[in-house]
Amino acid sequence: MPTPPGTGGTMAELLLEVDDLSASFDTPGGTVEAVKGASFGIRRGETLALVGESGSGKSVTALSLLQLLPYPRARHPSGSIRFLGQELMGASPRTLRSIRGDRISMIFQEPMTSLNPLHTIEKQIGETLQLHKGLRPAQARERILDLLRLVGLPEAEKRLNAYPHQLSGGQRQRVMIAMALANEPDLLIADEPTTALDVTIQAQILELLQDLRERLGMALLLITHDLGVVHKVADRVCVMQGGEIVESGPVAQVFAAPAHPYTRRLLASEPGGHPVEAPADAPVLLEAEAIKVWFPIKRGFLRRTVDHVKAVDGISLTVREGHTVGIVGESGSGKTTLGLALLRLESSRGSIRFDGRELQGLKSRTLRPLRREMQIVFQDPFGSLSPRMSVGQIIEEGLRVHGLGGTAAERDGLIGQALEEVGLEPGSRHRYPHEFSGGQRQRIAIARAMVLKPRLLVLDEPTSALDRSVQAQIVDLLRTLQARHRLAYLFISHDLKVVRALSDEILVMRAGEVVEQGPARRIFNAPEAPYTRALLAAAFDLHATEGPEVAT
Template sequence: MSNNPLLRLENIAVAFDGHQVVHSLSLTLNAGETLAIVGESGSGKSVSALGIANLLPNNATIHGERWLGETNLANLTPRQWNGIRGNQLGFIFQEPMTSLNPLHRVGKQIGEALRLHQGLSGQAARQRSKVLLEQVKLPRPDELLDAWPHQLSGGQRQRVMIAMAIANNPLLLIADEPTTALDVTVQQEILALLRELRDHHGMGMLFISHDLNLVRRHADRICVMYQGRIQEIGSVEQVFEHPQSDYTKALLAAEPEGRPQAIKHAAPVLTARKLSVSFKRAKTGLFKPQRPDFVAVHPIDFHIAPGETLGIVGESGSGKTTLASAVMRLVASQGEVILGNDKLSSLTGNALRRHRHRLQMVFQDPYGALSPRMPVFDIVSEGLRFHYPHLTDAEVNQRVNQTLREVGLPESCAARYPHEFSGGQRQRIAVARAIILEPELLVLDEPTSALDRTVQKQLVTLLRDLQARRQLSYLFISHDLAVIRAMAHRIMVLKDGEVVEQGDCLDVLVSPQHSYTQALISAAHLTS
């Protein structure tokens, strides 16, 4: 590595409307090196990265020295910044679905960076875009160039974002939570790809993540942040083996732990028989034959007992969320879904709506799942007023306050709006909205994926406590095997819409029989 740092930050301070959120941030990054910034939500990780790239909103101010090589970033004009971003500085954002334009095909979006910085257009831009998709190891690049973002899986969209970020061989690549919500095998592929590209192009990489296992395996040095301040910075070995600050020690100890309460044998709360989901493919031409349906979930049988958690694991595109949507009757499916003694698969309209309060869902994204226009009280009470219209206002108030307390939120938060809460608090609001209806089954679709490790641990503890108190049954979807181990009684492993292995949680994690399950556990580096 060069003795002259590629990136140098000195005494960086960031404030929003006069409120300072980053204090005296100083660090260096060399070419060919990966520096990871870790810390819980709100610690200033992403704000610092956005500040480097001059992407902060108008109400933000940034002070201090920022150098990219010999370029003083603090003195650039907007026109000069347009020449730097996407050229010398590449940025991979956390959520590719919101970062990619849904109205433009993949090829056009990659080609835009080539047109702006290299003057390529037409066939030349398309050919270079194809090479970039091959570089990020995406199959069928010609087909993907003409695809829309919504037609790609999460892993594929993230690879497209990487292709856009490296299109012009940047000196510095900033990767802000590039593997959030991706399963462990895709995480490893993405980070191995980034390391390969870093070594090939000699880039420096600033890697922001809340996943300490990934940081340990893929970073050279670590910077730990808390409340906008650096707690410590050093090599991976130094920070993990000999942490100096109390916060770093607490962060390293925040792995989800414990096991769910043992269950009693009883009649199943939910039974699924030959449950499957297929989607019709679009016609390719007027006179061409209709292509066969795409089978997202092959016929599956399973059941869930009262107070039991069935964990569903598998890579992106394996059918986990589609299966959950079929159980919730949110997508058309074949087979039977039986809740208690009621066959939900044969119900429609009002007959089905009368049973909705019995099974509820907590979605993956705590930022997108709550209406920004409604206060917490209205969000939590909306379903209650619909399903129990006989309740008085006083009774509704009492139930909302009681439920908020049960999920660890003060009653005073009822008048506030979702944007005023952290990710972990929003997920608690989502849980409150679901359990206030006293459901028999709760479907949790990646409820911890967008949360940092300390908040994950708190949410896992909360969900286990609620299950023990209310005898709730969970269908729990996650790519995080440490969370699954702490939550699930049994596991069902999906691949390409089929069950490849199922059984007792610890039996499957300790002695996996199928090669795919073995690969998942190996990629997760799960410790005993």
Template sequence: MVAQSLVPAERREAMNEDLKDPILAIRNLKVAFATYDGVVEAVKGIDIDIGAGETVAIVGESGSGKSQTMMATMGLLAANGQAQGSIRYRGEELLGLPPKALNRYRGKTIAMIFQEPMTSLDPLFKIERQLIEPLMAHSGLSRSAARARAIELLTKVEIPNPAERIDSYPHEMSGGQRQRVMIAMALANKPDVLIADEPTTALDVTVQAHILELLRGLQHEFGMAIVFITHDLGIVRRFADRTYVMRQGVVVEQGDTGELFTKPRDAYTKMLIEAEPAGRKAPVPPDSAIVLSAQGMRVTFRQRRGLFGTDVRTVEAVKGIDLTVRRGETIGIVGESGSGKSTLGRAILGLVPADGAVRYDGALIHPTDRHAMRPLRRHLQLVFQDPYGSLSPRLTAGEIVTEGLLVHEPGISRAERDRRAAGAFEEVWLDPATRHRFPHEFSGGQRQRIAIARTMILKPTLVVLDEPTSALDRSVQKSIVELLRHLQTKYGLAYLFISHDLAVVRALSDEILVMKQGAVVERGTVDTIFTNARESYTRELIAAAFLDNPDGRSFT
């Protein structure tokens, strides 16, 4: 059964009228980057129209050029990037404007929600400052009025305790909460056009649904157009009036979203619609050895507030959790943003202060000192949620992948490191020739594979995967699931797989821990959790995940 569009017919008719005079018109846009390996053409002469008040989705695999199209529109291409063609906003040419002239539009009439919030939020400033400055600059509000408006925006995007959290730093929020702050910032000045680049990537499925409804409601309230860049076709089907499908810098298909889903003409479009992580991992042998066990893990943060920091608030992020993972086993850890699942993973690796006991290969490794932990680091690795924030912009991809070798195998030659880098690229299905490029020259999905290669080159025993597929389109997710299965089988890896994407969790996991507010509220095998969940919270997560399966198909 093929999914039907949920966009009302009357809205599609209004959209056709708007397109007679688009507020944003892109013509023959070309984007190219000068790289070590020569000129890379990211966008190859495309046309896109955005009508007033409509929602346009731009979809395609990582590297298709969809994000670079909008970065060119905002004048935010990397220094080695160049755009040609025409980009007109209400008849005014934007392409080629100097930054000062572009700032009259950016953040006010045209705003953008970026894919990777940790690189867009300044780690040195509290959320308050980062929210109120654009309000004061573009809307002329006083500081007190801007703060009140900022708290209102945080409330709209469902940040808990917004009057308190506005005084937090970005690192004190979960990945999903940081993304919601980015959405609040983009909406601050009621833009005419909102460009949303994977705005729900870091959000769990329940909050994702709420955010989409929020954006829809604000769109109707302000009459703004939304350009929605995403790899999640389930969202596109529910949210977009029209859809452009991009592949390798070219628009291969476009049209009404409902018609595109019911009667796709291009084989590539059909592949995207059908792509979905599938199958199940092989069970772990009953005699498989225990790699790591944790008992009574607790993480408590103390937050100082007030003018002189005398107001101290204690937040218990992880509340006495036990887990055991065996060789070749995957423990899936799920829960809403802020549930403590990422903090638990870091506590087990000794990356945040924690109480409790952790044993690796039978030996007690926590509590212990950092010096004693250092030789064990190569065996206990972490793949971060935000690949761009974890990759140094000053190093080539090959240098990034081999960083760990400089620490754990300092005696090997540069040529040997480069040889291993090439092998690591092949192992994660990247062209080894691209290892001389810099991180900004890769797509979001390619950057995540570089992050995985950096981990795998050390041949670890256990890997904590913190939302490793959140930045990837569905077709690439499917291949990454197969890659992780392959690597797990080849090396007998143990995984702690942290994610809000229950389709991927089900495809990869043996056992699932469901977390809420720092505690495990339910645990069990994949079959038990998905077919006979006891807790209403677990059932809500599963129900929300099925929103991306409108035709009723199961994940099996």
């Protein structure tokens, strides 16, 4: 198989050679061909990106390299995987154990589910060192501290006894990278390492991976759907569609002159357009003043409160009918906590008025009728949809709670209408969430909210884990629904391109406080706060070469 030159135009050592790789899964509905005849090579010191939409075969290809597919359900009808000349396809368990986590390491997409919630950071990294290096506890501890410092985890000594839930998303990802680098691998496989991270954290993680690649002389196989990430860090790219590599080559060449129609469509599928036009003097729907959410810090034998975490500290905002207020900021800035507090799903102090009615102090029974008009769509549709309920049952649940649709036939009609409105077939209501793609699951989550005919939707990172092309579809859907129903949106996101496409006003949060607030056009074109400028610089450096300017 022909192999490309390494980075910098030199013929570096060929680490991995994949030839005619196929992977299929046996399902109750028949055989699914996930990967079809994929071939590529990776040289030492090189970054190769595998890109494509969800279901294109990227992650299956990566898992196949380490023979991690679930057997006997998964099979490899054909293919060869050679690492430094050694065949891995069909290799013995002992051979694979000696390579996994030692010569080839992998960073998974979601560190919260990849890290053991019951073990400390020290124990989890230490297991890798003990398995492959046989280090004694004292030696392992020093090596763990070196690794945590290497990946830039602040206050590494204090983090050794921390559990995953006590770390932010970016910190957990750094721990995953430290685990993957523990044995100084020749090849690092990074499966969507920056998905759902803030733009500033994305920039830090990508810079870290590039720095480590150069410092350690390893190769990097990057699995991603974010073409901005590919453009920034990769040397070569393979574009996958339907399990096949439809185009490959140097990144600059593929981005400048894509040959395949699918590649051209991926490059063109950025969320764009402008917010839905609504009257500037539209009625105020939601008004909040001086909202505070403080969590007590308790210490000592008597668990006395010694301080507070000020998750939200004195924030005021107004949302008008048909308008979108975008809330942006890094993880831990208080965005989601603010959204939950405004819906009375989190205890808070301050005034919250919905359609002129004060919500603070209302009992659950009084508040319930208002909840129909205030709905929320969460970040992870797979986690927020019950796997034990069909789509129809999931959407019907809200109708039953609020006493809408007197008969089963009437409710069934409302469910069908809600699915049609979000672009899904009414007949799909008998299927279960795992039978849908990520974008389709998000449409189901939106349908669950829309079936109640709300006036306000809180959208908490609804596009962060979706492919760019699917993001564009969801953004278009949200604009259509807003124009049709004069919906008010509170749009929480760290993706400034999506925020720009939807928002009339922007509220920038940091450490529970507002650092800047105002019309979206002004904030994108002339940000005043240094923190806002840093967010915009990180977002638009990560993505395409265009600047953040909003057309007037």
